[in-house]
Amino acid sequence: MSLFGRASRLLFKGGIVTLQFACFVHLFNQHVAEFTFCVGPSMLPTFNLTGDIVLVEHISQRFKPLRAGDVIVCMSPAVPGRAVLKRIIGMPGDNICIDPTVPDRKYFDVPRGHVWVGGDNLSNSTDSRSYGPVAMGLIRGKVLARAWPGFTFIRNGLTPIDD
Template sequence: MKSNIKAVIIDWVKTIVLAVILSFVFRTYVAEATWIPSESMMPTLKVGDHLIMDKIVYKIEGIKRGDIVIFNPPPTAQLEEKVLIKRVVGLSGETISVKNGAVLINGVPIEEPYIAEKPRDDFGPYRIPKDQVFVMGDNRNNSYDSRFWGPLPISNIIGKAEFRYYPLNDIGMLNHN
């Protein structure tokens, strides 16, 4: 009887250890939950929204304009926050500027149906260095982003925000266009 109980306990311990290891690997390399602490991505994301970020997608398909990314801010941002969330607006090698409320890539305005309001201040032109991207919040006039602290090294990107799971009335995939 004692050996039977011992075998059951050993099976439970193995199962729990395996679950913890798989959870750690999944969270570290595949996907992770996060939440929105500020208004910089409104109206797309609101304060308190809870998201799932995909950590594998960039290794497979790369970064695209419009992606909502979670990243470690570069030292030039001089922030205490460990992670930020913004939208990729400009890609490596492109020239970005903001003129009269429009964001221009290589002199051509881009369509941005997701922004809260047009940016008030002009910026650039600025050529985005290799292996870096230019990120901005959707709440353009209330976002501390690449316009202030420069381009974001691609190596600082942790993952892509893919799915909102809270609040329940806003549950669903995020629109990156």
């Protein structure tokens, strides 16, 4: 076999291995867990304005239901294709206060198959107060930990564990 034939065969095998690895990474990110950036003021002080990298897992919601207080990543109902990081405020059937920051408070029953989400920084967050309840089908995963800066697990979705 010529040198060209051996080089092309090696290049072909390397391409196949690279393609298999890319498929594995894609499937892992879609169905098991992924790292993603957290940018914006809506989750201050739990997450920083910029630079936080969070670990989002996709498995637990298949075996254990989400709860109020869990921090999730979901697709924005207001901006298709954009993911948002928010805290679950209300679960299906809960009667929640739509906006606790206004004096004239109104209440809302979260419909079945939806959750009510909000940012920790209510004064600077676009959340369910703006776009209404979020369909559970738009939830991508639950935030398990802040990976950068400093690895910090998120305990029961409520508070960071600083060890």
